[in-house]
Amino acid sequence: MPPKPRARTYTAASISDSASDSVATADDDDYRQKRDRNNIAVKKSREKSRRRARETAEKMERLRRENEQLEQRTVELAAELRTLKDLLLARASSSAARRGTTKSEQPSSSSSQLSFDSSSHVPVTLADPRTVDIDHKYTTNN
DSSP: OOOOOOOOOOOHHHHHOHHHHHHHHHHHHHHHHHHHHHHHHHHHHHHHHHHHHHHHHHHHHHHHHHHHHHHHHHHHHHHHHHHHHHHHHHHHHHHHHHTTOOGGGSOOSGGGSOEEOTTTOOEEEOSSSEEEOTTSOEEEOO
16 A cells, blocks of 8 residues: 655644745745746656657668668679679680681780789680670770
């Protein structure tokens, strides 16, 4: 069973002394004003905290979506890189076949081989002074 609330007790001095009543009223008014100001400050603080939490959650969701888009773009670019690499190697092979040489018969000098950066698989040099443009056609570097 919960405890009974206590009744407020008054002393004889507080009941009989009217001067102390006016001081107590002034103190009560000051206390009430301080409490009211504190209540307003607490409300503002809690609202600010809720707003910051909401903004953080929104930012986290926005960054999560952006990260998913970037990961998808990475997959797409990796697939495109594989396709372009395969096209480039196929062109180099067909070019060698048209010249009547096979890969094993090609000279091993750096000017006649493709070199790939091992980390990105991007061609660094080409087999001859020709390069492949965006439409996958050979152009001359002159």
